[in-house]
Amino acid sequence: ETGVTQTPRHLVMGMTNKKSLKCEQHLGHNAMYWYKQSAKKPLELMFVYNFKEQTENNSVPSRFSPECPNSSHLFLHLHTLQPEDSALYLCASSQVVASNNEQFFGPGTRLTVL
Amino acid sequence: EDQVTQSPEALRLQEGESSSLSCSYTVSGLRGLFWYRQDPGKGPEFLFTLYSAGEEKEKERLKATLTKKESFLHITAPKPEDSATYLCAVRSGTASKLTFGTGTRLQVTL
Numbered sequence: 308e309t310g311v312t313q314t315p316r317h318l319v320m321g322m323t324n325k326k327s328l329k330c331e332q333h334l335g336h337n338a339m340y341w342y343k344q345s346a347k348k349p350l351e352l353m354f355v356y357n358f359k360e361q362t363e364n365n366s367v368p369s370r371f372s373p374e375c376p377n378s379s380h381l382f383l384h385l386h387t388l389q390p391e392d393s394a395l396y397l398c399a400s401s402q403v404v405a406s407n408n409e410q411f412f413g414p415g416t417r418l419t420v421l
Numbered sequence: 422e423d424q425v426t427q428s429p430e431a432l433r434l435q436e437g438e439s440s441s442l443s444c445s446y447t448v449s450g451l452r453g454l455f456w457y458r459q460d461p462g463k464g465p466e467f468l469f470t471l472y473s474a475g476e477e478k479e480k481e482r483l484k485a486t487l488t489k490k491e492s493f494l495h496i497t498a499p500k501p502e503d504s505a506t507y508l509c510a511v512r513s514g515t516a517s518k519l520t521f522g523t524g525t526r527l528q529v530t531l
Contacts, residue, residue: 309466349425349521350465350508363518397464409455410519412464 310334311413313398319419322388328416330381330398336411338404339381341373344395344415356381357404388420423448423513427522434499434529442494442525444509454492455519456485457508465508468494499529 310333320326332339341353355363356375370392372384381398395415401408424447434440446454453472457465469478471487478485482503484495494507506526510519 309464311464313464347523349523350510350519352518355518365518399464409467409470411467412457414462414464417462 309411309413311398311400311411313396313413313416315416316414317417317419319421320385320388321421322390324388325384325386327385328383328396328398328418330383330413332379332381332398332400332411332413334400334411336400336402337378338401338408339375339378340399340401340410341381341383342397342399342412344397350397354383355404362404385418388418390420393418393420423511423520425509425511425520425522427507427509427525429525430523431526432528434496434527436500436529436531437498439495439497439499441496442507442527444492444494444522445490446492446509446511447490448511448513448520450514452512452514454487455510455512456492456494457510459506459508459524468507496527499527501529501531503527504529 312331314329338357343351352365353367354373359375374382397415398413399410401410426445428443456468459465469485474489476487482497486493506524508524510521
């Protein structure tokens, strides 16, 4: 266990559905991240939050909407997704957004869009 | 733009057969090179951070080294439980993002 939990672990949704992914970290960190991992592709950074403030949006489509109510919780709200959005969505946290801080990952949510 | 290339894409070893994984990178001002291990159905697990050429770090059967253009993950006398995908990532300048490679899928057989 890394101290980062994600729910649900698996999610199947239709293109017209609205769903949310949840991430919680128990490490006392102040930075949280969303990544997308697709087969045969490198992990892609989606969003970065530092002390609850979004500091990076890596050109992510608006059908993905992040929310960070506090430093321990991070959500990813999903609506009108496309089949190509099917992937493993990983949450990570680090002490702060800095070059010498390792990121610790959760187990991911396997998302399938029908 | 930062780039990370890992090779080989897949590697099959017999138990006890030592080998090395490569991570070549192109960055403007390396601030850290990270190695992670990822098991199927799980998130990446942090292994090492290297900051400057010549630096080495070890953990059990794993040893990571760094040059100005490449990092190696040496696996000595691997065991089946070392089977996993090994990911390399870099951070450069003041960027918060990690740029990842596509990974090396390692299988160690008896």
